Amino acid sequence: MQTSSQPTPVMLLPADELETPPLSPGQLAWRRFRRHKMALFGAVVLILLFVYAFGGALIFPESYANYTDTSLRLSPPSAKHPFGTDTIGRDVLARTIYGGQISLIIGLLAVSIESLIGILVGALAGYYGGFLDSLLMRITEAMLNIPEIFLLIVMAKFFGGRIPEIHLLGRVFSGSVIVIVVIIGLTSWMYLARIVRAEFLSIKENEFVLAARATGTSNFEIIFRHILPNSIAPIIVSATLGVANAILAEAYISFLGLGVQPPTATWGNMLDGANNYLESAPWLWFFPGLLILLTVLSINFLGDGLRDAFDPHSRAV
Amino acid sequence: MTMLLQTIDLKTRFRIPEGTIYAVNGVSFHISEGETLAVVGESGCGKSVTMMSILRLLPTPPAEIVSGRALWGNRDLLRLSENEMEQLRGREIAMVFQDPMTSLNPVLTIGRQLTESLRVHLGMGKEDAAQRAVELLEQVGIPDAAHRLGDYPHQYSGGMRQRVMIAMALCCHPSLLIADEPTTALDVTIQAQIVELVKKLRDQLHMAVIWITHDLGVVAGLAQRVMVMYAGFVVEEALVDDLYEDPRHPYTLALLAALPRVDRRRDRRLKSIPGAPPNLLVEPRGCPFAPRCEFAIERCRFEIPPLQPVGGTHTAACWVDVTTGAPR
Amino acid sequence: MGRYIIKRLLQGIPLLFFISIILFVLMMNMGDPVATMGGRRVTRASDYERLRRQLGLDKPIYTQYLYWLIGNDWTKTDVDGDGIAETPGTRRGVLRGDFGVSLVTRKPVLQVIGERLPNTLILMLASEFVIIVGSLLVGVYSALRQYSVLDHIVTAFSFIGYSMPIFFIALLSMYVFGVLFKRWGLPYLPTVGMFDPQAGKTAAQVLWHMVLPVLSISIISFAAYSRYIRSTMLEVLGQDYIRTARAKGLPRREVVYVHALKNASLPIVTVVGLDLPLLLGGAVVTERIFAWPGMGRLFLDHVSRSDLPVVMGILMMIATAVVVFQILTDIVYAWLDPRIRYEK
Numbered sequence: 001m002q003t004s005s006q007p008t009p010v011m012l013l014p015a016d017e018l019e020t021p022p023l024s025p026g027q028l029a030w031r032r033f034r035r036h037k038m039a040l041f042g043a044v045v046l047i048l049l050f051v052y053a054f055g056g057a058l059i060f061p062e063s064y065a066n067y068t069d070t071s072l073r074l075s076p077p078s079a080k081h082p083f084g085t086d087t088i089g090r091d092v093l094a095r096t097i098y099g100g101q102i103s104l105i106i107g108l109l110a111v112s113i114e115s116l117i118g119i120l121v122g123a124l125a126g127y128y129g130g131f132l133d134s135l136l137m138r139i140t141e142a143m144l145n146i147p148e149i150f151l152l153i154v155m156a157k158f159f160g161g162r163i164p165e166i167h168l169l170g171r172v173f174s175g176s177v178i179v180i181v182v183i184i185g186l187t188s189w190m191y192l193a194r195i196v197r198a199e200f201l202s203i204k205e206n207e208f209v210l211a212a213r214a215t216g217t218s219n220f221e222i223i224f225r226h227i228l229p230n231s232i233a234p235i236i237v238s239a240t241l242g243v244a245n246a247i248l249a250e251a252y253i254s255f256l257g258l259g260v261q262p263p264t265a266t267w268g269n270m271l272d273g274a275n276n277y278l279e280s281a282p283w284l285w286f287f288p289g290l291l292i293l294l295t296v297l298s299i300n301f302l303g304d305g306l307r308d309a310f311d312p313h314s315r316a317v
Numbered sequence: 318m319t320m321l322l323q324t325i326d327l328k329t330r331f332r333i334p335e336g337t338i339y340a341v342n343g344v345s346f347h348i349s350e351g352e353t354l355a356v357v358g359e360s361g362c363g364k365s366v367t368m369m370s371i372l373r374l375l376p377t378p379p380a381e382i383v384s385g386r387a388l389w390g391n392r393d394l395l396r397l398s399e400n401e402m403e404q405l406r407g408r409e410i411a412m413v414f415q416d417p418m419t420s421l422n423p424v425l426t427i428g429r430q431l432t433e434s435l436r437v438h439l440g441m442g443k444e445d446a447a448q449r450a451v452e453l454l455e456q457v458g459i460p461d462a463a464h465r466l467g468d469y470p471h472q473y474s475g476g477m478r479q480r481v482m483i484a485m486a487l488c489c490h491p492s493l494l495i496a497d498e499p500t501t502a503l504d505v506t507i508q509a510q511i512v513e514l515v516k517k518l519r520d521q522l523h524m525a526v527i528w529i530t531h532d533l534g535v536v537a538g539l540a541q542r543v544m545v546m547y548a549g550f551v552v553e554e555a556l557v558d559d560l561y562e563d564p565r566h567p568y569t570l571a572l573l574a575a576l577p578r579v580d581r582r583r584d585r586r587l588k589s590i591p592g593a594p595p596n597l598l599v600e601p602r603g604c605p606f607a608p609r610c611e612f613a614i615e616r617c618r619f620e621i622p623p624l625q626p627v628g629g630t631h632t633a634a635c636w637v638d639v640t641t642g643a644p645r
Numbered sequence: 646m647g648r649y650i651i652k653r654l655l656q657g658i659p660l661l662f663f664i665s666i667i668l669f670v671l672m673m674n675m676g677d678p679v680a681t682m683g684g685r686r687v688t689r690a691s692d693y694e695r696l697r698r699q700l701g702l703d704k705p706i707y708t709q710y711l712y713w714l715i716g717n718d719w720t721k722t723d724v725d726g727d728g729i730a731e732t733p734g735t736r737r738g739v740l741r742g743d744f745g746v747s748l749v750t751r752k753p754v755l756q757v758i759g760e761r762l763p764n765t766l767i768l769m770l771a772s773e774f775v776i777i778v779g780s781l782l783v784g785v786y787s788a789l790r791q792y793s794v795l796d797h798i799v800t801a802f803s804f805i806g807y808s809m810p811i812f813f814i815a816l817l818s819m820y821v822f823g824v825l826f827k828r829w830g831l832p833y834l835p836t837v838g839m840f841d842p843q844a845g846k847t848a849a850q851v852l853w854h855m856v857l858p859v860l861s862i863s864i865i866s867f868a869a870y871s872r873y874i875r876s877t878m879l880e881v882l883g884q885d886y887i888r889t890a891r892a893k894g895l896p897r898r899e900v901v902y903v904h905a906l907k908n909a910s911l912p913i914v915t916v917v918g919l920d921l922p923l924l925l926g927g928a929v930v931t932e933r934i935f936a937w938p939g940m941g942r943l944f945l946d947h948v949s950r951s952d953l954p955v956v957m958g959i960l961m962m963i964a965t966a967v968v969v970f971q972i973l974t975d976i977v978y979a980w981l982d983p984r985i986r987y988e989k
């Protein structure tokens with residue numbers, strides 16, 4: 001018997017031998033997802049973007065991306081530099097490749113952090129209720145009441161400049177990458193916490209939870225092995241859309257100069273100062289901006305499709 | 318008696334991503350002035366969809382009325398414009414739905430919802446309409462009606478809301494009332510009250526009534542004729558007494574046998590119908606009841622039986638004579 | 646209803662305190678305002694220390710918070726560093742309306758904010774108006790014409806619109822309407838500031854300069870709202886009471902605009918109400934790009950100079966607005982929805 005809250009589709013009446021057997025919820029979800037052409041399109045574009053950012057590194061070594069030739073500064077797109085060159089003569093195409101790597105990784109890492117925090121807070125608040133719930137929800141509410149961009153700016157200042165450079169895989173990354181990942185994670189967990197808490201509040205009342213408790217299952221096991229797997233759907237949707245939000249957040253804060261610091265490139269900080277070159281060198285901001293748009297768009301398509309696949313009755317925003 | 322509505326071979330389908338739902342598969346019936354016709358069948362047999370099709374209330378991207386005619390007088394309802402249908406609905410044909418809790422608009426007052434039809438169809442002014450609304454509420458048995466026009470639906474109980482629905486439906490004196498399981502969602506005691514109310518008003522207004530239900534028990538004191546539906550087909554139609562005393566379709570037989578009776582032997586189990594209703598996503602081939610029918614013969618699997626007369630006005634759609642067990 | 650309002654207000658107050666504490670703590674490590682003060686380098690250590698004591702920066706964090714909250718005119722501070730507190734404080738604290746003085750410009754915080762606030766408000770209110778009117782029109786229309794070509798186009802554009810980073814929209818629109826149009830000899834829109842200094846700050850100037858920033862801010866929200874309104878309307882249109890209304894033979898116009906819209910407006914009001922206070926933040930990014938002298942830019946400038954009083958002032962204002970608007974929205978919703986207004 002299904003334990004999730006999904007209603008059984010009306011057309012799947014009990015079958016007789018002539019008909020196909022009924023589908024499991026997972027199979028149903030996959031079929032609905034496949035029908036959602038936009039979501040597939042989004043998934044494909046996303047894969048292409050990852051190939052671009054990580055596969056492109058095989059074509060253009062990082063040294064090429066950092067290679068400055070001031071005699072070529074601010075040249076428009078040409079055969080040699082398809083995206084043109086920037087203010088100190090670096091190839092914009094190569095920089096978008098390496099910048100893309102950072103932007104995408106930041107997105108994924110930040111979502112991991114915010115999911116961890118959000119699930120933990122939501123699960124504890126929803127499961128235990130009472131004082132813990134009140135306390136956690138007060139904190140959540142307080143943080144929700146401060147618009148994200150302000151929180152990000154303040155936190156960037158708070159953590160700024162403290163973390164040294166990282167040396168990983170033979171490459172050097174500015175410590176600000178870690179800072180950005182952490183602060184995005186710290187400012188976005190609230191939405192997921194509320195969702196998870198709501199799920200826990202409703203699932204907690206189900207009989208299988210009562211049964212688990214009656215057989216002496218520990219609270220830890222009930223939370224993580226019984227209730228959480230049943231609420232995985234909204235978590236997946238939220239995490240997917242969260243990546244888009246994280247990439248945008250990183251772009252905004254880097255654009256303002258408070259995010260990832262040079263020389264590490266991200267799509268966002270490539271746009272910093274692009275104002276001044278609005279007329280003279282639109283390729284400086286156009287390509288990174290376009291890449292961000294494509295990434296966020298495909299994630300939104302994907303997330304929308306996922307949301308639809310898991311629960312066709314949900315109201316999309 | 319003049320014939321009010323004649324439906325001929327109505328077919329309605331739904332296009333959904335999984336395929337096509339064959340909801341109504343050639344339904345024909347008629348109803349005359351002042352008559353009460355009961356439509357009986359289980360959930361999903363197409364009774365509501367048939368009526369909604371006639372009134373053109375189905376959303377037409379998924380729904381599609383594939384063929385058939387619905388003659389109201391000499392006009393085919395299925396071919397009228399939306400404007401013309403709007404003038405007809407609520408005015409000449411009214412419909413009452415199953416769930417009173419969700420069928421009333423929660424943000425508009427009862428008074429507003431009552432007077433709307435009066436204003437739109439009868440052109441009444443605000444005050445006249447309000448007065449008439451009070452009369453209507455009194456007629457359906459709402460106490461202290463004069464002060465209740467400004468109330469909102471959530472302030473009423475389920476039974477009261479259904480009375481309001483009935484008042485709304487009857488306010489323009491329609492010739493035909495279609496009641497789609499109006500008592501299914503109500504308490505048993507309230508059910509009886511609503512049935513009595515409809516009977517009283519029907520007699521007062523000399524109105525025809527199509528009463529849809531899955532409960533054979535309600536039918537007896539209410540209708541003159543009964544129509545039994547299964548999987549989008551009409552399988553039997555007869556005068557009430559004829560149906561109960563001399564059922565001619567295996568499905569009707571099974572339904573009647575399944576009814577708990579006071580005089581049944583206590584040690585026998587309740588009879589149920591084995592098997593399950595067919596999957597409506599499959600285009601019907603052969604009699605829809607065949608898989609579950611104890612009288613089924615080869616022919617039943619491949620040819621859809623038409624409604625044939627079995628004596629007087631009694632018709633049944635079956636290749637077998639259930640009184641003898643032999644093919645017709 | 647009255648009790649409900651009071652209850653909500655009372656709940657809001659501890660929330661605001663909580664927020665102020667969180668923000669204050671974050672602020673504490675923002676950097677040293679004294680080090681970047683006024684351009685004039687404070688080289689002597691004793692001057693540096695004196696300045697710090699004057700500004701109360703030598704006290705522990707909870708004391709600083711206390712002074713921020715309720716002032717220090719009821720106590721004395723030790724300004725000359727001899728260990729004896731002799732100078733009476735001059736601050737009355739936030740609770741008495743004194744947000745302190747900017748560490749950078751030495752002007753009262755409220756004045757500093759007040760100079761920029763109207764500029765942001767103009768921009769934000771205009772944007773919100775455009776957003777609401779536009780998305781209502783588009784959202785309702787799409788819901789009514791579901792599955793039509795126009796609906797699909799609108800949906801596609803909505804997705805794109807709300808996936809765009811705001812600076813991309815801003816830069817694109819600046820490029821197209823400001824640069825390209827100018828090149829092509831078409832009438833073009835200004836891209837910098839609030840008015841042309843040569844023409845003076847007239848209403849026409851401001852309006853003309855507002856077009857691009859408002860456009861940039863509106864597109865994203867407009868896209869999101871249209872989709873939301875569309876799906877809300879669709880959900881409402883699928884309800885039983887709409888079926889009843891149609892069965893009564895009511896004309897389509899009345900079914901949609903009275904029966905459906907009234908119900909759909911409830912969640913829409915909630916979303917709009919909760920969104921409004923975020924306007925105060927001003928699109929920080931947009932103001933930067935268009936050099937619009939508003940609160941967003943103010944915030945950025947003063948954060949970079951670690952000017953705690955101004956920054957706290959702006960943040961608390963926004964947080965208070967958010968909380969107040971949440972309460973207001975709840976109240977309006979409760980009033981609009983008869984099920985809540987007339988509790989049995």
